[in-house]
Amino acid sequence: MNFAEMEPLFESVPGLVIIDTEGKTLYMSQQCADYFGVDKDSTIGKEIREYFPETTMIKNMNIEKPVVVFYNSYLGIGISVNFPVFDENGTRIGIGEYDVVQNSEVLYGLADDYRGFLDGVLNGQTGHLTTFDRTRYTINDILGKSLVMQELRRKIISTAATNSTVIISGETGTGKELVAHAIHNLSNRRQEKFIKINAASIPENLIEEELFGYEKGSFTGALDVGKKGKFELADKGTLFIDEINHLPMAMQPKLLRALQEKEIDRIGGQEPIPVDVRIITATNEDLKELVRRGRFREDLFYRLDVIEIDTPPLREHPEDMEEIIQSIIEELNVENGLSKVGVDDETLTELKNRYWKGNIRELRNVIESAMAFSKDDTIHLTDLDSTHAGKKVDLDALAARGNIIEQAKNDAEREVIMKVLERFNGNKTRAANYLGIARPLLYQKLKRLNIKE
Numbered sequence: 001m002n003f004a005e006m007e008p009l010f011e012s013v014p015g016l017v018i019i020d021t022e023g024k025t026l027y028m029s030q031q032c033a034d035y036f037g038v039d040k041d042s043t044i045g046k047e048i049r050e051y052f053p054e055t056t057m058i059k060n061m062n063i064e065k066p067v068v069v070f071y072n073s074y075l076g077i078g079i080s081v082n083f084p085v086f087d088e089n090g091t092r093i094g095i096g097e098y099d100v101v102q103n104s105e106v107l108y109g110l111a112d113d114y115r116g117f118l119d120g121v122l123n124g125q126t127g128h129l130t131t132f133d134r135t136r137y138t139i140n141d142i143l144g145k146s147l148v149m150q151e152l153r154r155k156i157i158s159t160a161a162t163n164s165t166v167i168i169s170g171e172t173g174t175g176k177e178l179v180a181h182a183i184h185n186l187s188n189r190r191q192e193k194f195i196k197i198n199a200a201s202i203p204e205n206l207i208e209e210e211l212f213g214y215e216k217g218s219f220t221g222a223l224d225v226g227k228k229g230k231f232e233l234a235d236k237g238t239l240f241i242d243e244i245n246h247l248p249m250a251m252q253p254k255l256l257r258a259l260q261e262k263e264i265d266r267i268g269g270q271e272p273i274p275v276d277v278r279i280i281t282a283t284n285e286d287l288k289e290l291v292r293r294g295r296f297r298e299d300l301f302y303r304l305d306v307i308e309i310d311t312p313p314l315r316e317h318p319e320d321m322e323e324i325i326q327s328i329i330e331e332l333n334v335e336n337g338l339s340k341v342g343v344d345d346e347t348l349t350e351l352k353n354r355y356w357k358g359n360i361r362e363l364r365n366v367i368e369s370a371m372a373f374s375k376d377d378t379i380h381l382t383d384l385d386s387t388h389a390g391k392k393v394d395l396d397a398l399a400a401r402g403n404i405i406e407q408a409k410n411d412a413e414r415e416v417i418m419k420v421l422e423r424f425n426g427n428k429t430r431a432a433n434y435l436g437i438a439r440p441l442l443y444q445k446l447k448r449l450n451i452k453e
């Protein structure tokens, strides 16, 4: 290998030196020779230890990938990278080293830069976050290099710099919760609590005490000490109200008051309690549409709708599929003690073409089951489960049944109506009300769509 030809390039790399497998110098840059105070040309073919007794390169001779090493020598503290050197046939010819930090002064400068960088990150000026707290999601967990995902990250960063209320909308499994965590962890409230409440999973009669707490003795069965609600728990931090679209109508004015007045009333409390909480909400239904149908208060909507963030469904960024699949596989390898390396091309194409109703969550389930079926280190088409998860609409089957669009509309309508009926235990008045249609029309639809009760 002719290193001399590369001289000008090599000179820009601080502390560059390359040795052969015997530990003899193949190349030393002028800059490096100066650093050691030796004559550059006379070092070629000489034992590196003569000039550089504390080198880690001899010990690291068989590394496969670059490794970072630390020095504490008479020249000061150094941080370098040792990297393996192979010829064009892949045969090892030696090992090289270059410096990241050549002395203590540089190191202190670097430490200052790093602090400045972190401050910048925390003030929302850059997209890279180095976090030492891996217990929660950060912006780094939001994968995808596509334009829509870049835009999403940009929006998260700018949102984090504010204190405004946020509505995160998106289909199920698109990462709404991830986004809420990322905003909190980038905001200046990140040292404070992130409290979550799911408006859909709490019975209507308990939601008030969950949100606002109660005073001791305020009702039979109340704890003697009273109870703090989520608002008080989240004081100075962030309160994430998931599935806000399911917040009962009766609770909505109380939430509005808390947001407007920045104080809450415990059940049975005498005095309002001031709270400083940043509110992030998530919904998988269009809140504006709910307002239109009278299912969500307009005044509350406008109070919540300061910043809107949409999480895109997987089908709008199929180019991120490969990266996301790879990351899911790596996570599941750790979780399940497996060592799968990836999916084959055929499988990747198939996964890209599927319609992911449950988005990344559903993709994850499909990959998990495929990993369990897979017999070698790669996932093949035959490993994908035989369920219809993520399958595209079968056009031919629909066409065989007549007008495709009409069929698709009917299928969608049937699904919605059945879900709503289920929610209201078959009560048609409430279902019709919820659907925003008159009761007779609901009966007509049930008949036309052949919905059995």
Ligand SMILES: Nc1ncnc2c1ncn2[C@@H]1O[C@H](COP(=O)(O)OP(=O)(O)OP(=O)(O)O)[C@@H](O)[C@H]1O
Residues within 6 Å of the ligand: 141, 142, 143, 144, 170, 171, 172, 173, 174, 175, 176, 177, 178, 179, 284, 311, 324, 360, 361, 364
């Ligand atoms: N951009 C992304 N990159 C990597 N993983 C993601 C991304 N978006 C979502 N996920 C993963 O997908 C799963 C679902 O995400 P999350 O729970 O945030 O979705 P959601 O929108 O809140 O869904 P739901 O409406 O059903 O509650 C999680 O395992 C999450 O880690």
Ligand SMILES: [Mg+2]
Residues within 6 Å of the ligand: 176, 177, 242, 282
């Ligand atoms: Mg969620």
